[in-house]
Amino acid sequence: MNFNILELYLMHITRLSKTTQNNHKYEIRYFLQWLETNNLTLSIGLSGFTNYLAYRSNKVKHTNNIIVILRSFLSFVEKQGLAKYDFLPLLETKKPPRKLPEVIKNKDVNRLLKLIDTDRLYGLRNATLYKLIYTAGLRVSEAAAIDLNDLNLNENIALVTGKGKKQRYVIYADSTTLLLKRYLTESRSKLLKGYKSKALFINKKGGRLTRKGMWSNYKLIAKKAGLSSKLHTLRHTFATELLKGGADLRTIQQLLGHSSIETTIIYTHCDTRFLKKCHRKYFPTLF
Numbered sequence: 001m002n003f004n005i006l007e008l009y010l011m012h013i014t015r016l017s018k019t020t021q022n023n024h025k026y027e028i029r030y031f032l033q034w035l036e037t038n039n040l041t042l043s044i045g046l047s048g049f050t051n052y053l054a055y056r057s058n059k060v061k062h063t064n065n066i067i068v069i070l071r072s073f074l075s076f077v078e079k080q081g082l083a084k085y086d087f088l089p090l091l092e093t094k095k096p097p098r099k100l101p102e103v104i105k106n107k108d109v110n111r112l113l114k115l116i117d118t119d120r121l122y123g124l125r126n127a128t129l130y131k132l133i134y135t136a137g138l139r140v141s142e143a144a145a146i147d148l149n150d151l152n153l154n155e156n157i158a159l160v161t162g163k164g165k166k167q168r169y170v171i172y173a174d175s176t177t178l179l180l181k182r183y184l185t186e187s188r189s190k191l192l193k194g195y196k197s198k199a200l201f202i203n204k205k206g207g208r209l210t211r212k213g214m215w216s217n218y219k220l221i222a223k224k225a226g227l228s229s230k231l232h233t234l235r236h237t238f239a240t241e242l243l244k245g246g247a248d249l250r251t252i253q254q255l256l257g258h259s260s261i262e263t264t265i266i267y268t269h270c271d272t273r274f275l276k277k278c279h280r281k282y283f284p285t286l287f
Contacts (some may be wrong), residue, residue: 137238240261
């Protein structure tokens with residue numbers, strides 16, 4: 001099977017995030033290998049494609065992402081004049097029921113952070129990292145990509161790059177700034193071990209701390225605190241606390257970097273007290 005078309009396609013989607021590109025590469029390579037194993041070509045029909053989805057569904061929980069990726073890839077193949085797919089318009093995805101974001105209490109976040117020994121190099125780095133993620137509502141990928149020059153410690157502002165390489169400014173707490181200053185003064189230079197890096201958060205080898213490293217470190221700390229091991233929970237908690245404090249959805253949307261307000265609206269389901277408060281405030285009293 002000729003995999004050159006995959007390389008051309010990956011050049012076509014460079015505008016997407018690195019994570020998304022890797023997901024596309026993995027799924028398409030899986031598909032091409034399946035075609036090769038079954039002596040099939042790119043000129044696959046609807047029945048063949050359905051057979052592939054049935055095969056793939058035995059290995060994954062949902063095929064929605066697979067359909068989206070392969071629909072994009074096959075459309076590209078079609079535009080290159082290599083095959084014709086009359087069934088593409090028939091491919092539909094079913095949205096799984098949206099789960100409510102998992103959140104924890106603000107006091108539990110503080111309790112978790114206090115378990116970290118900030119007198120140690122890695123402890124100070126981890127406490128600073130997780131405090132920044134929480135008080136700025138960052139995605140893990142955004143935290144991993146922050147460079148030293150993206151910080152404005154005087155204004156408590158950082159420039160982050162979110163999904164689709166969209167950039168936005170985020171605001172973090174004064175207490176986070178204090179930790180950042182300590183980390184930069186006491187920890188980061190030692191973690192670099194003589195190497196040079198523009199990354200804000202450094203790993204044990206002197207390079208950029210990866211998302212995987214952030215996840216694994218948080219999992220250990222969360223286990224000690226008896227809390228969820230999902231680092232993304234801090235971002236969800238940030239949004240929920242803003243909502244409880246009276247922030248409007250548009251503001252929360254902007255701070256989180258959501259492209260659609262529909263994504264932000266789900267946080268209203270996490271706090272019925274907020275909904276009741278709005279109901280009492282804005283619904284007219286009839287009696």
